[in-house]
Amino acid sequence: MDITVRPISKDENRMFRHRLVRAFGFDLTDDPDDEPRFLEQIALDRTRAAFDGENLVGTLGSFEYDVTVPGGVALPMAATTMVTVQPTHRRRGILRALMLAHLEDARAHDEPLAGLWASESSIYGRFGYGLAADLVEVALDSRAIDFGSGMPATGVQFLEVDDAKDALPPIYDRVRSSRPGMLSRPEGWWKWRTFYDPEKWREGASAKRYVVFDGGDGPDGYAIYRQKEKWDDFPEGQISIVELLAATGEAHDALWRFLANIDLFPKVKYWNQPVDDELHWRVTEPRRVQRKISDSLWVRVLDVERALTARAYPVPGSLRIGVHDSLFPDIEGTYALTIDDDGATCSRTTEEAEIYLDIDALSAIYLGGRQLWSLARAGRVHGTAATIRRADAVFSWDPAPWTTSVF
Secondary structure (H helix, E strand, C coil), X not given: CCEEEECCCHHHHHHHHHHHHHXXXXXXXXXXXXXXXXXXXXXXXXXXXXXXXXXXXXEEEEEEEEEECCCCCEEEEEEEEEEXXXXXXXXXXXXXXXXXXXXXXXXXXXXXXXXXXXXXXXXXXXXXXEECXXXXXXXXXHHHCCCCCCCCCCCEEEECHHXXXXXXXXXXXXXXXXXXXXXXXXXXXXXXXXXXXCHHHCCCCCCCEEXXXXXCCCEEEEEEEEEECCXXXXXXXXXXXXXXXECCHHHHHHHXXXXXXXXXXXEEEEEEECCCCCHHHHCCCHHHCEEEEXXXXXEXXXXXXXXXXXXXXXXXXXXXXXXXXXXXXXXXXXXXXXXXXXEEEEEXXXXXXXXXXXXXXXXXXXXXXXXXXXXXXXXXXXXXXXXXXXXXXXHCCXXXXXXXXXX
């Protein structure tokens, strides 16, 4: 079998999309929006397709986003997406060829990080990706929720979609600047992912509703949600939150009070809440806020020196880190990280490492949302107890990483 991996041309995009959706169990439609939605969001030279002769048998794409890292710096990230291999061509090295081509392309574009959402969590560790962020799926029955004061939400108002297009992006960017893991959103994202709302995507629910909270000095938060009616003698309607972003505690409180007090819709669900969200601390009976943790963003460090120098750290100090990278031997080595009042510097060193870890473990701790002690107990980080305790303090960060953008 002679497999060729290369970017697709514009006239191959329909075949690429067909193979992509077939691998995920869907059908390609004749919706006229599908092609522009694809072409306006991804650069074709960032795609990779595997061909068996003329037959396209594997797909991969890369969005060009920036990701916020601890300290508020936004670093370029190759957003790995659309990864499939046709079931007729499994276990022939095609996935590996696609991933290598993609990561080499990211390095050529000077992107120090790659990131993805994993459809199967067993796949990407062997390519150096580490599980860097989690999400919490929240469900509550508002009839059993008490916010304490019992006061209704004030300062929340509806926006029509045209007004929301102007109001929401500045709020998003304000929150993004302080939260590791959040991604830049180009115009195509807002157009095709936030505000594009075809009925076929609603699964019987309403169109998206847009509300903002204004505390008096301008909008400080927003929520996007859907409603789905249900009656079992009594109203059992559901609110499905698409996204909730709050730049202040007041905005967070007001938006949740609003969403938990909509008549006829007592069931409230939110699929992607930060792991450190304060909702369950705001209510008098936190057990009523049901929480389920799942993985979200996986990160792959492609330039150790640049990545570790760019982020901030909560304590000063120094640490020598031995990194093993089986995919890119030129990344492997020992790095000296020094943190002082002027920031951080990271460079290669010939001195002996104090801790040792694989690149996927370094990638997992990069955004500050992991405890090195936990990885050490699992045999993923090696060093003395004192050094691991010191490294834990160095790499921790508040707030926890969170990725609102699924790509």
